[in-house]
Amino acid sequence: MRVIAVTTIFLGVIAVSFVVFFSGGIGLAELINMNAKKSANPCGKLVLDTETGLCMEQSVWDLFNNVIHPNLQTCADCSNLPVPVISLNNGTQTSTFAVYLSGRKLLDWVTPGLTADSIVQSDSGNVLPPGSTSAQILRVTGTNSIRYLIPSEGQYFQNRYEVLSPQKTTEVHYDIVKKTGVYGSAYFFVQAAQPHVDMDAVTRSFDAIALSESRLANLSKPDPYYVLAMPYLIGGVFGGEGDFYVGNHILEANFGGEKYSDMFPTVLTQEASHEYVHDLQDKMNLEASYTASFWVEGMADAVSIFSGFRTWNDVGFGTVLEPGCSDENGNASEPHSLGRCVFKHLDQEHYLTADFFRRLFHPQGQYPGLNSCTSDFSDPTCISDLTKLLTFLTGKDMRTFVQTALLKAPPTIDPSKCKLGAECLPQSQIEPCFTPPKKCSPAKTSVKCGTNNGETYLCQECKKGSFLDSSHHHCE
Numbered sequence: 001m002r003v004i005a006v007t008t009i010f011l012g013v014i015a016v017s018f019v020v021f022f023s024g025g026i027g028l029a030e031l032i033n034m035n036a037k038k039s040a041n042p043c044g045k046l047v048l049d050t051e052t053g054l055c056m057e058q059s060v061w062d063l064f065n066n067v068i069h070p071n072l073q074t075c076a077d078c079s080n081l082p083v084p085v086i087s088l089n090n091g092t093q094t095s096t097f098a099v100y101l102s103g104r105k106l107l108d109w110v111t112p113g114l115t116a117d118s119i120v121q122s123d124s125g126n127v128l129p130p131g132s133t134s135a136q137i138l139r140v141t142g143t144n145s146i147r148y149l150i151p152s153e154g155q156y157f158q159n160r161y162e163v164l165s166p167q168k169t170t171e172v173h174y175d176i177v178k179k180t181g182v183y184g185s186a187y188f189f190v191q192a193a194q195p196h197v198d199m200d201a202v203t204r205s206f207d208a209i210a211l212s213e214s215r216l217a218n219l220s221k222p223d224p225y226y227v228l229a230m231p232y233l234i235g236g237v238f239g240g241e242g243d244f245y246v247g248n249h250i251l252e253a254n255f256g257g258e259k260y261s262d263m264f265p266t267v268l269t270q271e272a273s274h275e276y277v278h279d280l281q282d283k284m285n286l287e288a289s290y291t292a293s294f295w296v297e298g299m300a301d302a303v304s305i306f307s308g309f310r311t312w313n314d315v316g317f318g319t320v321l322e323p324g325c326s327d328e329n330g331n332a333s334e335p336h337s338l339g340r341c342v343f344k345h346l347d348q349e350h351y352l353t354a355d356f357f358r359r360l361f362h363p364q365g366q367y368p369g370l371n372s373c374t375s376d377f378s379d380p381t382c383i384s385d386l387t388k389l390l391t392f393l394t395g396k397d398m399r400t401f402v403q404t405a406l407l408k409a410p411p412t413i414d415p416s417k418c419k420l421g422a423e424c425l426p427q428s429q430i431e432p433c434f435t436p437p438k439k440c441s442p443a444k445t446s447v448k449c450g451t452n453n454g455e456t457y458l459c460q461e462c463k464k465g466s467f468l469d470s471s472h473h474h475c476e
Contacts, residue, residue: 052102054178057185059248060226068228071237074104081105081143082125086135088116091150093166098145099233100173101189105144110236112257113137113158121149139237145169159232159257174234179203183210184225184249189234196258197229197268205269205309209276212307216354217280217361225276226250229268231257243271245278266309273309274300280361289363290389292370298339299360306352317344325375325406338375345405351394359393377406 042048043055049064056064083096099106118135120128127142128135140146150156153165162170175192178185181203188199210222226249228235235242235254242254253271255261261268277300281287290296304310312318317340325341346352369385377383383402390398 052176054176054187056178057226059250060185060187063228063246063248063250067238071108072101072234073107074101075107076104078105078107081107081145082123082127083143083145083147084123084125084128084140085121085147085149087119087121087149088114088156088164089151090117091148091152093150093152095148095150095164095166096145096169097148097162097164098169098171100144100171101234102175103173106174106234107144108139108141108237109144109233111135111138111140111146112160112162112233114156115158116156137236157257157259159260161257161259172233174231181207181225183207183222184227186227186229189228189230191258194258196261197255198265202229202268205266206272209269209273209307209309212309213273213276213280213303216303216307216357217284218358219280219283223276223279223283224249225272225279227268227272228252229272230254231261233257243275245275245282247282249279251275251279270304270310270314273304273307277303284361286361286363289365290367290370292367292373293335294338294342294373295370296339297336298341298343301336301340302343302347302352303357303360305347306357312340312344312347315340317341321345321348323405323407325377338373341375342406345401346390349401349405351390351396351401355395356393363389364392377402 046055047058047061048054049056049061051069052064099109114136120132120135123132125142127140128138132138148156148164150164150166153163155161155163162172164170173191173193174189177188177190177192177195177199179188179199179202184206186199186203186206188195188197188202190197190199206225206227207222210225214222228250230242230252232242232254235252238244238252242252244252246252251272253268253275255267255271256264278296280303281296281299286296301310301315305312305315316337321341321344325338325345343352346356365388367385367389369379369381369383370389372379373382373386377386386406387398387402390401
């Protein structure tokens, strides 16, 4: 190896640099070319996003450039943008609310929830949804500002700290900040001046989620994560509550507003722990076994709760459930609520263990009948596959659990069908036979398993004139 000092004179200042020549023949021209390439690509194995100036993972860069940037349109020097007018509590004094992202006007966003009565007074630019008369959370497209008519200075937003003042403009400036964790990265959409989110602490919690939940899935190493953490003002643009598993290890989590984030500092951890389970479901290709929304969503909450990142109270199921599936408002028809109900019942009966979840992430067979499940669990295909799955997960006969915990009332049996040699269980209540139940009593008629069209069923034979009771185990 030879080292040659190269002296360059710039305006009388002598600068000495050292060029290293290896025996392989790397010369000065090659070294300069290598440095130029390095300067052109400062992100190394990552990809430079020119709009944000951030070095991104390829999948994240793809999402930003194909979805985020096209939807969150911004402009630096656009003027004469339309400004809708909304009155609050019959106010008459003008106050403007304007939103910016990365120093540019944000042209697609969602209005904050209001604590005041509101009426849309004018929308000549058609930037609000067609026919809008009330301003309770509306998507705004084509402008970065709204002119509110207020009665006096005050806080009119539910989850935000901004104060609207007469004859003044309240500007909200968001930036995108990247934090790198051990197992992934997080992209925070925050107000640079006052983030109201402890980004370093939250990123550490994302690492804890990846480690704990991947371990529960029996993975050899944590699956990577890329979290986009947004206020609802921005995340709401992408629909729903702003919490999604996008695919390719990307999660979107919504922290509401800055006031909401301060009130519930674990909100991002809770949401990410749920969405990360969907990433694991994707990685484990669980769609091959079950696709029912209630089961997929209930599993995500159950894993999050078992891992310690949420509680049943956090998801509206804090009280002890009575038989049947409903949430605390008496309804479980929505997939999240129905899934939570099933797993809450399992938790109440102490079935949720680490072994249960390992089996849950590594199922055997397919369970298409789950797609037929509704809140009353009346469909026989649903009952059959749900019972099969729960029996596999717990290693126990779960027929009694399904009948007594998930059904609001035990099934009725037609006594006329309970004759010698007849199948006591009507077609709507046939269940797979895992192990023969106890013998019938007091009629002392045997209980056996039989087959029909290649499938195994629980069959009851009762003495003529005796009937099968509601437990399905006794003839009377």
